[in-house]
Amino acid sequence: MEMLKRYRFWLLALGVTLVLPLTMRSGTLATEVLVYAMAVMACNLLLGYTGLLSFGQGIFFGLGSYGLGIALTRLALPLPLALVLAIVLGAAAAALVGWFAIRQRGTYFVMLTLAFAQMFYFLAYTTPDLTGGDNGLLDIPRPPVSLFGTELGSLAGPWQFYGFVAVLFLLVFFLVLRVTESVFGRTLLAIRNNEERAQAVGYNVRYFKLMAFVLSGAITGLAGALHAMLMGIAPLTNIDYHTSEMILIMTVIGGTGNAFASVLGAAFYVLLSDWLSTLWPRWLMLLGFLLIAVSLFIPRGLWGLGEMLWRKMGREPAKPIGQEEQA
Amino acid sequence: MNVYLLQVVNGVGIGMLYFLLAVGLSIIFGLLRFVNFAHGAFYALGAYLCFQALQLGLNFWVALAAAPLLVGAFAWLTEKVMLRHVYALPHEFHILVTVGLAMVAQELIITSWGPLGVNVAPPESLQGVVMWGSFVYPKYRLFVIGFTALLAVGLWWLLEGTRLGSAVRAGSESTEMVSLLGINIFRLFSLMFALGAATAAIAGVLAAPIRGAEPFMGVEALGVAFVVVVVGGLGSFTGALVGGVLVGVVQSLMSTLWPEGAWLMIYVAMAAVLLLRPHGLLGRG
Numbered sequence: 001m002e003m004l005k006r007y008r009f010w011l012l013a014l015g016v017t018l019v020l021p022l023t024m025r026s027g028t029l030a031t032e033v034l035v036y037a038m039a040v041m042a043c044n045l046l047l048g049y050t051g052l053l054s055f056g057q058g059i060f061f062g063l064g065s066y067g068l069g070i071a072l073t074r075l076a077l078p079l080p081l082a083l084v085l086a087i088v089l090g091a092a093a094a095a096l097v098g099w100f101a102i103r104q105r106g107t108y109f110v111m112l113t114l115a116f117a118q119m120f121y122f123l124a125y126t127t128p129d130l131t132g133g134d135n136g137l138l139d140i141p142r143p144p145v146s147l148f149g150t151e152l153g154s155l156a157g158p159w160q161f162y163g164f165v166a167v168l169f170l171l172v173f174f175l176v177l178r179v180t181e182s183v184f185g186r187t188l189l190a191i192r193n194n195e196e197r198a199q200a201v202g203y204n205v206r207y208f209k210l211m212a213f214v215l216s217g218a219i220t221g222l223a224g225a226l227h228a229m230l231m232g233i234a235p236l237t238n239i240d241y242h243t244s245e246m247i248l249i250m251t252v253i254g255g256t257g258n259a260f261a262s263v264l265g266a267a268f269y270v271l272l273s274d275w276l277s278t279l280w281p282r283w284l285m286l287l288g289f290l291l292i293a294v295s296l297f298i299p300r301g302l303w304g305l306g307e308m309l310w311r312k313m314g315r316e317p318a319k320p321i322g323q324e325e326q327a
Numbered sequence: 328m329n330v331y332l333l334q335v336v337n338g339v340g341i342g343m344l345y346f347l348l349a350v351g352l353s354i355i356f357g358l359l360r361f362v363n364f365a366h367g368a369f370y371a372l373g374a375y376l377c378f379q380a381l382q383l384g385l386n387f388w389v390a391l392a393a394a395p396l397l398v399g400a401f402a403w404l405t406e407k408v409m410l411r412h413v414y415a416l417p418h419e420f421h422i423l424v425t426v427g428l429a430m431v432a433q434e435l436i437i438t439s440w441g442p443l444g445v446n447v448a449p450p451e452s453l454q455g456v457v458m459w460g461s462f463v464y465p466k467y468r469l470f471v472i473g474f475t476a477l478l479a480v481g482l483w484w485l486l487e488g489t490r491l492g493s494a495v496r497a498g499s500e501s502t503e504m505v506s507l508l509g510i511n512i513f514r515l516f517s518l519m520f521a522l523g524a525a526t527a528a529i530a531g532v533l534a535a536p537i538r539g540a541e542p543f544m545g546v547e548a549l550g551v552a553f554v555v556v557v558v559g560g561l562g563s564f565t566g567a568l569v570g571g572v573l574v575g576v577v578q579s580l581m582s583t584l585w586p587e588g589a590w591l592m593i594y595v596a597m598a599a600v601l602l603l604r605p606h607g608l609l610g611r612g
Contacts, residue, residue, distance in 0.1 A: 053419045100598060103605055107362040107418050108561060111553045112601075118550035119594030125585045241546050245426065252423055283437050288430030295423040296412060 027158025051192030062239020064224025069137035091223020098213035137237035255301025289311030342575020343475035351523020357499030357562030367549030368432035373531025402524030443539030549604035560610025
């Protein structure tokens with residue numbers, strides 16, 4: 001029982017990767033859930049753990065897509081190197097944007113991340129030789145996974161690719177969980193809860209924020225790369241404002257402060273929008289209302305709502321991460 | 328005629344529109360540290376109301392008077408019904424609620440006027456060009472520069488020369504102190520919120536004959552408004568003016584030198600200003 005409690009989030013994530021193929025017909029949609037779940041966890045690392053609301057997640061997502069696309073189609077790099085390139089690009093862009101934006105706080109910071117998101121969008125738009133401009137990078141392949149020349153498995157089929165993404169998703173989930181439970185993660189929480197106090201105690205707040213930003217950028221870059229492989233293209237929309245907005249909305253709907261909430265948020269958004277978009281082309285309006293409602297009435301998101309219901313049913317609540325830190 | 332001079336004049340015109348767009352955002356921020364991510368939607372609504380008025384057979388001047396009133400009233404109502412309940416929450420929720428509002432507004436625009444852009448003709452009396460020796464310039468753009476300059480003077484007078492303006496300026500120094508002096512800061516805020524939305528709508532109406540109206544212009548405008556206040560300094564009237572004109576001129580000059588990169592360069596200019604002056608050209612640290 002103790003083991004079960006200790007690894008509950010990890011088990012929940014594993015459960016999701018197993019339930020998705022059993023319940024869904026479309027492997028592409030299931031993969032999309034996991035890809036966005038990674039990007040949302042990265043966003044949550046900033047919003048939930050560091051108190052940084054970033055409108056720039058689309059930058060890292062888009063750069064990941066372009067990085068992988070260029071590596072596979074132009075440079076003909078092997079897949080692992082292409083993924084590493086995407087991760088490094090995401091991290092480097094995050095370091096650059098973070099270096100500018102983290103000097104400012106609060107709303108000013110948020111405005112800067114949005115301005116930089118626009119900047120990278122126009123950068124991608126004005127360099128069609130690299131990015132394909134309006135058309136995006138086309139015909140991105142899914143090369144088979146190989147190790148030292150021996151082929152381990154093909155990624156051509158939707159469920160084969162799902163398996164590959166699921167393994168990476170579980171790795172990222174594990175990493176995020178480890179980070180948030182480490183001293184580093186606790187320091188981030190201290191910064192979120194009371195920045196002045198953390199500074200007074202002697203932490204270099206800017207450095208910790210920047211590190212969180214870089215980690216978030218790296219993970220988002222990986223998600224962007226996998227998205228490009230999933231769709232076979234790296235479109236301009238992957239780097240625009242709406243991608244940033246979408247990742248942020250998923251994060252808020254799922255709930256901040258716990259990695260599994262992000263998986264919930266991504267699954268909810270991807271599946272709901274897939275369903276709504278068949279009913280009504282203007283479904284984004286409903287999502288706008290949903291975002292307002294969640295912000296006003298359930299600020300801790302779906303996970304927080306679930307927790308509240310659980311408590312109402314008279315059981316012991318799962319102790320939310322971060323709660324014990326609040327004075 | 329010197330093409331660069333022409334582009335500088337063009338840039339001043341566009342920059343004055345950017346100023347109108349950003350000044351409301353800046354004042355609202357100064358008062359309650361509230362950033363309205365739906366501000367671009369007010370601008371887009373202004374442009375579409377102009378289009379709608381012309382469709383109904385009304386003239387441009389009616390649109391110029393009616394659009395800010397309608398958008399201002401809509402903003403005032405939104406503030407009363409919704410935003411009022413958000414102020415007590417942390418700033419993330421201000422942003423998220425207004426982002427949701429902007430999404431709703433954008434989709435409403437698409438349902439009402441379609442997903443494609445529409446063109447708006449300038450009023451008949453302002454079509455054609457003015458000739459001044461070798462200087463040839465479109466009448467409408469000259470009108471925009473003159474009209475926005477008048478508005479800027481009017482706004483400046485409102486902020487610097489009236490009791491209301493002193494309350495607003497004092498409110499951005501210390502909200503608590505102004506409340507203690509018996510001024511209802513919330514009423515002041517709803518008034519300024521409506522005024523900010525109305526100026527954004529005027530910018531939208533004026534911009535419509537120059538660049539048309541399209542559903543996603545709100546997001547673009549929001550990005551530009553942020554650049555303007557970051558460059559000029561947040562919460563400052565003169566900052567918004569200087570930032571707006573600077574951004575307009577950079578964009579306009581770049582559209583001659585490197586047309587594809589004109590939009591990119593205003594963001595590069597922003598980064599450059601941030602490097603040299605982290606609080607903007609006229610901002611206080």
